[in-house]
Amino acid sequence: MRPTGALHLGHYHGVLKNWSRLQSEYPCLFCVVDWHALTTHYETPGMIEQHVWDVLIDWLAAGIDPAQATLFIQSRVPEHAELTLLLGMGTPLGWLERVPTYREQIEKLKEKDLATYGFLGYPVLMAADILLYRASLVPVGADQIPHVEMTREIARRFNYLYGREVGFEEKALAAAKKLGGRRTKRYHELRNAYQQEGQSEALEQAHALLQESQSLSMSDRERLFGYLEGACKLILVEPQVQLAKTSRMPGLDGQKMSKSYGNTIGLREDKHSIEKKVRTMPTDPARVRRTDPGDPDKCPVWQLHLAYSDETTQNWVQKGCRSAGIGCLECKQPVIDAILHEQQPMLERAQKYIDDPSLLRAIVADGCDKARKIAQETMRDVREAMGLSYS
Incomplete structure (x- = not known):
């Protein structure tokens, strides 16, 4: 995950709940990819360090367990850079230019100068993040499948070029x-x-x-x-997609919750701020007055009810809104209560790391050591295959 700001409920429902489930089923490695943040924020790196620690606290708050999974920071494992460089030697330029998100991001982030080597080559860095640990599965949403397929192609090409082991x-x-x-x-x-x-x-x-x-x-x-x-050594493992069971978390305006839309609720946001945001959410424009009936299907608040409310509450909303039996503030209160209830254990889990940052630093140091041992073993094989293991 890129450390580009505080995490929000969209991250929790879309990614972190799935990660929490996977950590009890597989040996998982979760990496804060700070170098990836530099591919788009290279001009303003000052906040990256704070974002890194915030992301890690949010992971722990959301239920990621360092006793089950390995948590680490990309730049603390320099083998990521070495493998990226070596993979880049044999990755065709045309492969990078055809990555679907390359042109999309350039169009979307017009205010940034993304005509850089780092941004063009980020799929190689992403491939190195995966291949360095010989990962067999990568949990992603459907929109990220092309990136995993690119990683598979890079691994396949590397094995073809360098897997011809003597004897x-x-x-x-x-x-x-x-x-x-x-x-x-x-x-x-x-x-x-x-x-x-x-x-x-x-x-x-x-x-x-x-x-x-x-x-x-x-x-x-x-x-x-x-x-x-076949007849060659598979130095790098071609990973498979683990299609993540994600849910679309609506934002305060009914669109997908995203920082770029300015419609988020933070994972550890202040109670009063959450209450204010939900209470001032737009509703069905047909409900100008309290006595006007409304249509929940045209109201962003209803989207949050679908994410947070049980069937009884949803029926109450449908009936009360359409008959003008309840007002919009009444309708919003169960959502506020549900968000605060979901958030409470996260705040409690996060507080000990806020109170004692050394606990977080120790978890990360241990995770980086574990990750680096795996990475070093992979790089020994990569260097040997490429004829770089000079004695």
Whole structure:
């Protein structure tokens, strides 16, 4: 996540609730990508540091658990920069220019000069963020699928260019023996079923078999992945999309909640500010007077009721609004109460890190150490494949 400002309820419902669920199902790495913030905010970097710490506190407030997941800062793991540079050597310029969001962002952010090397190359940096940890799954919304596919293409090209390891087949066969007895036999059966008969389910079963094996080093595992699909070592893993279960959080004007629309409610915003924002929200323009009936479907407040209210409250709103039985301020109060109720445990979780910043620094330092150990192992293989591991 880019640290470009305080997080809001749209981030919580659209991303963080999903992350909280995933951390109990998979080993997760959550990274504050401060270098990505510089691709669009390179002229005003002064606030990035504060935004980084605010984002991390918001993650913890939202339920991200450092005992289950790894939280770290991109720039504290310099291997991100090294892998970005090396991947960029073989990434065609045309691939970057065709990224859907490249032209869209230039049009959307006309007030910024984005004709920079950093902005053009941000998909390579994004790919490095993923490939450095040999991530098998990337949780994204549908609009981010092209970025994951770009990452897959970059990994595929890298493996094609640099995966021709001398004596690869002999090393792969030796690695297969380390699976032991029945698993070795099963691996070869699945490989033959995939390569000779094209059985995609055999490939999936073989991948699962390798993932479960505890007796393999990272290098041997990557050799066996590569041997399954061809005759080269898969140095970088092609990640798959984990389509996130997200919900669209409406803003104060009925549009998607977004800082660019100025319609947000902060994750840790002051109670009185939240009350004021909701109470002054626009409503159905047909309700000029308290006695005028309205239509909830034309009212932004109804969109918040769909996100926060139970069926009984929603029925009360529908009936009361259409009959002018309730006023707009009455209608808004259950939304205010629900937001404040949702926010309360977040404020409590955040407070200890605000009171004692050293707790947050310790979590991040530990997360950066864990992330860097994985990154260093990947970079050893990358340097060796590219002939850069000089003795």
